[in-house]
Amino acid sequence: MIDFEWYRSFISIYKHRSVSAAAKARILTQPAMSQHLAALEAEVGEPLFIRATRKMIPTDKGKELYTTLVPLIEKLESTTLEIRHVASEPQTPIVRIGSPGEYFTKKALLSLKRVDSRLSIQFGVATKLLELLQGDEVDLIITTQKLQVPGIESVKIEEEQFVVTAPYDVDSTLTEIGEIESWLDEQRWLSYGLELPIVRRFWREHFGKRPPIQPYHIIPDLRVVLKAIEEGMGISVLPTYLIADSVEANKTKVLFPHLAVNNTIYMAYKNDVKDYPPIQQVRHLLSGDD
Numbered sequence: 001m002i003d004f005e006w007y008r009s010f011i012s013i014y015k016h017r018s019v020s021a022a023a024k025a026r027i028l029t030q031p032a033m034s035q036h037l038a039a040l041e042a043e044v045g046e047p048l049f050i051r052a053t054r055k056m057i058p059t060d061k062g063k064e065l066y067t068t069l070v071p072l073i074e075k076l077e078s079t080t081l082e083i084r085h086v087a088s089e090p091q092t093p094i095v096r097i098g099s100p101g102e103y104f105t106k107k108a109l110l111s112l113k114r115v116d117s118r119l120s121i122q123f124g125v126a127t128k129l130l131e132l133l134q135g136d137e138v139d140l141i142i143t144t145q146k147l148q149v150p151g152i153e154s155v156k157i158e159e160e161q162f163v164v165t166a167p168y169d170v171d172s173t174l175t176e177i178g179e180i181e182s183w184l185d186e187q188r189w190l191s192y193g194l195e196l197p198i199v200r201r202f203w204r205e206h207f208g209k210r211p212p213i214q215p216y217h218i219i220p221d222l223r224v225v226l227k228a229i230e231e232g233m234g235i236s237v238l239p240t241y242l243i244a245d246s247v248e249a250n251k252t253k254v255l256f257p258h259l260a261v262n263n264t265i266y267m268a269y270k271n272d273v274k275d276y277p278p279i280q281q282v283r284h285l286l287s288g289d290d
Contacts, residue, residue: 002043007069009036010048014066017056025150078275093278096120098129099142102222106241108142111285117278133268139279140269147268157265157286162198164255165243166235172255180256181207188234190225191215202237202261
């Protein structure tokens with residue numbers, strides 16, 4: 001009798017064109033993957049791949065089996081997830097989301113106001129959010145890092161734009177890039193972290209080197225960084241969506257807008273939950289597809 005896991009291993013090898021890469025993706029050993037494939041080929045009665053150097057090339061039979069299996073496996077996994085979630089949660093299903101607090105408050109929450117599921121939210125920085133996802137403490141995370149982790153898929157949500165943000169009474173009419181850099185060197189900087197995450201990218205993109213500055217205050221919440229700027233405590237590089245109301249109220253201002261820097265926002269989730277309908281709806285809402 002054919003084992004369902006043989007099919008899953010076959011599909012993974014087909015997608016990755018490599019037994020070793022497929023094994024990593026499925027978090028199995030390479031011998032186990034090879035055994036699954038050999039057993040399935042024995043049941044089918046003919047080879048499913050041609051073993052080439054460092055590459056698995058599907059045979060015609062392999063292509064035919066893959067085309068037949070994929071929609072059936074995806075439907076079966078989706079159905080199993082629905083049954084599992086319904087059994088464990090008789091009420092409206094919960095989707096657990098990890099996100100930076102400022103992005104969720106100002107952006108994601110607006111996108112999710114029409115969600116049918118209940119939400120459980122945890123805030124944190126990118127490294128912490130990945131730990132939550134890998135530990136199955138959340139179903140989906142919003143992060144500034146595109147994850148290269150086996151079994152986890154990352155999808156771009158949007159590009160956010162960061163600009164130099166200063167107290168409203170600060171004035172600078174400099175236009176020459178060298179003068180701007182020198183002026184910025186002399187300012188009191190506020191940062192999200194000691195490693196100057198977005199400031200470092202800003203400096204490299206526009207000045208071609210690492211920032212020589214030391215953060216004066218380190219505040220791990222961009223909303224609080226903005227408040228500190230409004231109180232005249234320094235300057236920083238902040239996303240435009242976060243500062244819009246503050247700029248309109250003349251509490252802060254954007255300096256050197258031509259020196260903006262973009263940052264990509266991703267959502268990431270494990271492959272084995274992506275077809276669960278509540279997760280699909282959240283994905284669509286966050287990406288603006290729904």
